[in-house]
Amino acid sequence: MESLRDKVTIITGGGAGFGRVTALLFAKYGAKLVLGDFNIAGAEAVAEECKKAGLSIDDVLTVEANITKEDDRKKIVDECISKFGRLDILINNAGIGRFAPLTQTPPDMYDAVMDLNVKAQLYMTQLAVPHLKATKGNIVNLASIVSEEAMPLSGVYGMSKAAVAMFTKTLALEMAEFGVRVNEVRPGTVxxxxxxxxxxxxxxxxxxxxxxxxxxxxxxxxATPEEVANAIAFLASDMASYTTGNAIYVDGGRHCVGAGFAAMPKTK
Incomplete structure (x- = not known):
């Protein structure tokens, strides 16, 4: 993972959850970090942890931003370029889950999930792409096993993650000629x-x-959040230099499970 050293990395939702553990792992490898989060206190706390992990005060930037808002998305990228002069890696991590039967899903719930999980990722990426072309950088998106596995109450969330899966593949094709890789991680239950x-x-x-x-x-x-972060780091590193449009499952084999798995006798 030495290739992550000094790589300027934006992590959306960097103040908690997968964003936090990914930031700490990238800090261990010596990346320069931009942590965008509407919870600025959380992002600043993670930044302090990153400094304890070895980064200097000049290696971590926190940006208060709600990426469903155009001006806030632009603020993250603009402040990144202003401070570091470039962008090497974009990790589209920010997302939410809201759960209800599809037949009872209210419009405001649908809009909240789609706005953050899909629309914000698309337009955040648009702002980042010119800078990633310049560095031949890469993008890692956070999807989910429910992008392909239907689950009751998770319809809208699953639809949003299925959109992320198609976003990843299509963008990978469009960015290939520029040497920009685009991949995703699909966690199971973490x-x-x-x-x-x-x-x-x-x-x-x-x-x-x-x-x-x-x-x-x-x-x-x-799974642990750290195991998800490991997959993100691999895809962002030069170890995955010929990997694009791909998904890494961090689900303990869940995507392989058929309907009869529970009834199968266990081997000794």
Whole structure:
């Protein structure tokens, strides 16, 4: 991962969740970071952690921004270029989940999910692309296993992540002639606060539901956020220099599971 050293990296949603652990990992590898988040206190806290991980005060920039707003998207890119003079990596991490049956999904919920998970990524990327062409940089998008696996209550969220999957492939084709790679990571169920609305922070109940009662993850456990960050770092690094339009699953084999998996006898 030495190729990440000094690479100027924008992480949207850099103040929490996957954004935080990805920032810490990139800090370990010596990247220069731009953490965009509407929760500026969270972004600044992550920046302090990155400094403890080895970055100098001049290596981390925090930007208060709600990327569903055009001016805020522009502010992230403009401040990045003003400080560092270039952009090497864009990590489209920011996103939300809202859950309801499709037949009961209100328009404001649909708009909130699509605006952040799809529209904001598209237009954030448009602003970044001229700078990425100049550096022959790359983009990593955060999608999800539900981009292809239908789940009750997750219809709109799954639709948004399916859009990200098509966005990744199409953009990869369009950017190939410029040497700009575009890839995505598809996590399965990860042990984060994303599921608090369902389980109230009870990680034991979440673990049981997703591995024991409904064994969708053949490796028998949930992923950690750090394992998702590892996949992001790989795709952003020169180790993936001939990889574009691709998706890495960080789901313990969940995407391989068929309807009969739960009933299969386990080998000893």
């Amino acid at each position: 042990n984060t606060n994303f599921y608090d609305a369902f389980f109230g922070g009870d990680t034991e109940k979440l673990q049981l539901l997703m591995t024991a009662e409904h064994p969708k993850h053949p490796l028998g456990r949930l």
